[in-house]
Amino acid sequence: xxxxxxxxxxxxxxxxxxxxxxxxxxxxxxxxxxxxxxxxxxxxxxxxxxxxxxxxxxxxxxxxxxxxxxxxxxxxxxxxxxxxxxxxxxxxxxxxxxxxxxxxxxxxxxxxxxxxxxxxxxxxxxxxxxxxxxxxxxxxxxxxxxxxxxxxxxxxxxxxxxxxxxxxxxxxxxxxxxxxxxxxxxxxxxxxxxxxxxxxxxxxxxxxxxxxxxxxxxxxxxxx
Amino acid sequence: xxxxxxxxxxxxxxxxxxxxxxxxxxxxxxxxxxxxxxxxxxxxxxxxxxxxxxxxxxxxxxxxxxxxxxxxxxxxxxxxxxxxxxxxxxxxxxxxxxxxxxxxxxxxxxxxxxxxxxxxxxxxxxxxxxxxxxxxxxxxxxxxxxxxxxxxxxxxxxxxxxxxxxxxxxxxxxxxxxxxxxxxxxxxxxxxxxxxxxxxxxxxxxxxxxxxxxxxxxxxxxxxxxxxxxxxxxxxxxxxxxxxxxxxxxxxxxxxxxxxxxxxxxxxxxxxxxxxxxxxxxxxxxxxxxxxxxxxxxxxxxxxxxxxxxxxxxxxxxxxxxxxxxxxxxxxxxxxxxxxxxxxxxxxxxxxxxxxxxxxxxxxxxxxxxxxxxxxxxxxxxxxxxxxxxxxxxxxxxxxxxxxxxxxxxxxxxxxxxxxxxxxxxxxxxxxxxxxxxxxxxxxxxxxxxxxxxxxxxxxxxxxxxxxxxxxxxxx
Numbered sequence: 181x182x183x184x185x186x187x188x189x190x191x192x193x194x195x196x197x198x199x200x201x202x203x204x205x206x207x208x209x210x211x212x213x214x215x216x217x218x219x220x221x222x223x224x225x226x227x228x229x230x231x232x233x234x235x236x237x238x239x240x241x242x243x244x245x246x247x248x249x250x251x252x253x254x255x256x257x258x259x260x261x262x263x264x265x266x267x268x269x270x271x272x273x274x275x276x277x278x279x280x281x282x283x284x285x286x287x288x289x290x291x292x293x294x295x296x297x298x299x300x301x302x303x304x305x306x307x308x309x310x311x312x313x314x315x316x317x318x319x320x321x322x323x324x325x326x327x328x329x330x331x332x333x334x335x336x337x338x339x340x341x342x343x344x345x346x347x348x349x350x351x352x353x354x355x356x357x358x359x360x361x362x363x364x365x366x367x368x369x370x371x372x373x374x375x376x377x378x379x380x381x382x383x384x385x386x387x388x389x390x391x392x393x394x395x396x397x398x399x400x401x402x403x404x
Numbered sequence: 405x406x407x408x409x410x411x412x413x414x415x416x417x418x419x420x421x422x423x424x425x426x427x428x429x430x431x432x433x434x435x436x437x438x439x440x441x442x443x444x445x446x447x448x449x450x451x452x453x454x455x456x457x458x459x460x461x462x463x464x465x466x467x468x469x470x471x472x473x474x475x476x477x478x479x480x481x482x483x484x485x486x487x488x489x490x491x492x493x494x495x496x497x498x499x500x501x502x503x504x505x506x507x508x509x510x511x512x513x514x515x516x517x518x519x520x521x522x523x524x525x526x527x528x529x530x531x532x533x534x535x536x537x538x539x540x541x542x543x544x545x546x547x548x549x550x551x552x553x554x555x556x557x558x559x560x561x562x563x564x565x566x567x568x569x570x571x572x573x574x575x576x577x578x579x580x581x582x583x584x585x586x587x588x589x590x591x592x593x594x595x596x597x598x599x600x601x602x603x604x605x606x607x608x609x610x611x612x613x614x615x616x617x618x619x620x621x622x623x624x625x626x627x628x629x630x631x632x633x634x635x636x637x638x639x640x641x642x643x644x645x646x647x648x649x650x651x652x653x654x655x656x657x658x659x660x661x662x663x664x665x666x667x668x669x670x671x672x673x674x675x676x677x678x679x680x681x682x683x684x685x686x687x688x689x690x691x692x693x694x695x696x697x698x699x700x701x702x703x704x705x706x707x708x709x710x711x712x713x714x715x716x717x718x719x720x721x722x723x724x725x726x727x728x729x730x731x732x733x734x735x736x737x738x739x740x741x742x743x744x745x746x747x748x749x750x751x752x753x754x755x756x757x758x759x760x761x762x763x764x765x766x767x768x769x770x771x772x773x774x775x776x777x778x779x780x781x782x783x784x785x786x787x788x789x790x791x792x793x794x795x796x797x798x799x800x801x802x803x804x805x806x807x808x809x810x811x812x813x814x815x816x817x818x819x820x821x822x823x824x825x826x827x828x829x830x831x832x833x834x835x836x837x838x839x840x841x842x843x844x845x846x847x848x849x850x851x852x853x854x855x856x857x858x859x860x861x862x863x864x865x866x867x868x869x870x871x872x873x874x875x876x877x878x879x880x
Binding site: 284285286290291300309383 | 618683755756758759762763766767768771772773774775776777783786787788789793794808810811812813815816817856857859860861877878879880
């Protein structure tokens with residue numbers, strides 16, 4: 181049945197499987213595993229080999245929007261991105277790029293950031309008055325080209341704004357990370373990577389729910 | 405007594421930096437030698453090798469001018485005189501109440517020769533009908549003292565300075581009356597005699613300031629001078645024939661004002677950090693919109709950008725009859741921020757300064773900040789917000805990760821009391837923080853990292869005196 185359906189849209193002259201796979205419209209799930217070599221896009225390591233292995237290219241994609249769905253804090257969710265923040269500041273040629281945190285739930289604690297190696301002179305904290313202001317600030321920072329990463333905490337937003345953020349991230353070549361509550365899980369989202377960080381015993385659970393060029397599913401980080 | 409000890413040691417130490425401190429013996433107070441024949445001049449006592457080696461090119465050259473007080477007892481307008489002086493050099497420094505200092509080394513070549521340049525500057529004061537006395541010397545104070553003393557001879561190398569200064573009367577230093585009186589009571593009237601006194605004794609009798617002044621005058625110590633920047637402002641208004649009640653039209657009407665402001669700044673090679681827009685209404689008092697820039701700027705698109713942000717948030721109270729754009733104080737532009745191709749167009753990637761000021765223009769000044777660490781053991785005092793962001797370029801590789809005890813990413817504003825019913829069973833040994841007893845906010849705490857229910861990692865502490873548990877941070 182399934183085979184028959186596939187046959188219907190196949191062009192007549194396509195005969196071999198190799199030709200079929202060469203068609204740009206065919207999306208190959210296998211590329212996820214082989215992405216280490218294939219992907220030309222730079223990636224930033226997550227600091228966890230188990231998670232790196234599950235992501236296409238072997239790390240957080242740059243110039244894209246990542247959505248983290250999380251209901252509370254304290255699950256090591258920012259920790260997932262700290263190695264990437266440090267790496268993107270260190271690897272930059274010339275001027276150290278900026279990192280912008282927009283509306284974090286608490287004050288980012290400077291000694292902890294310094295400990296992990298973040299250049300504090302290039303960290304900007306923004307406290308907008310409303311959600312729309314926060315989104316505007318994130319869009320400005322992402323598209324400015326002087327920021328390597330923008331972390332944004334939000335209660336809720338709509339699809340249109342997320343699309344704007346994604347475009348801004350691609351334009352400015354920055355990594356955009358959006359933290360929002362888990363209730364948005366079943367809404368559509370243009371983010372290229374979506375993951376849920378949930379409570380778990382003994383360690384928090386990480387579930388990839390959308391991976392462009394990869395396979396969704398739970399990730400076992402091992403013992404933290 | 406004072407005079408005796410001073411005189412007795414005059415041959416021991418000739419105010420020369422080359423003499424080691426041990427070379428100045430304690431002044432014998434018992435048997436003062438009789439006033440001897442005049443000792444060698446300090447110039448002879450200072451062999452050329454003693455002077456710091458310095459290339460002639462790097463040596464500054466100062467032109468000092470001292471103005472006689474105006475006849476009618478009016479205050480002297482140093483400000484407008486500085487504006488006049490700026491046509492000869494870019495570094496003009498004020499020396500209130502009645503003198504100016506001009507760094508002229510860089511201008512000598514432009515004007516042909518030092519003599520010609522000096523004649524031109526002197527002629528300028530004559531044209532303006534000021535009675536002025538000028539001098540040129542390689543150090544600021546030497547030039548100033550010579551000008552005050554009316555010594556117009558030109559010495560443009562540091563080698564001839566000591567000899568030249570030695571002839572000057574001590575009054576030209578403009579030291580306070582008490583200090584001058586003390587010197588006169590020692591029988592000293594010329595600077596040469598001061599220079600011959602032992603350095604340590606001089607510092608003790610006249611204060612360290614006098615020794616420093618002499619060092620500066622002799623060119624042994626550089627004296628950084630604040631450059632004069634004209635206190636100009638851009639101020640231009642535009643009136644409308646009919647009242648405007650749409651913000652979009654206002655934006656259009658502002659464009660020529662912004663262009664004029666940018667041109668004004670470019671001509672003066674200066675930038676501004678503050679800008680104010682006044683909107684005049686027929687009835688109501690004018691409304692003001694104030695803007696700030698993260699760094700001094702003169703670029704038109706940055707000015708327009710911030711103004712547009714402010715206007716987009718503006719709610720007009722009443723129709724607008726006229727506009728006025730007023731700049732803040734002008735600041736010297738750093739060479740980095742000027743871009744030859746960024747003059748008019750708004751294209752091209754943003755700079756960090758542009759991003760910060762755009763965010764600040766819309767969200768508020770206090771809502772965009774940085775953080776930095778402080779060397780302090782108490783966790784709540786070990787960081788602070790930074791509002792003066794360092795926007796200049798920062799080279800990569802300056803980060804140094806400090807290996808220390810673990811710290812949480814979120815720190816609570818106030819430690820929260822942990823419910824007494826819940827018991828915590830930390831697995832690790834604690835980190836003891838006991839500090840701050842000196843300022844009344846002392847702490848004595850044992851900090852633990854704990855894994856609370858369902859995988860949440862917390863940073864808690866136990867108050868050592870009360871044994872109460874508090875939550876202080878979250879490992880996010």
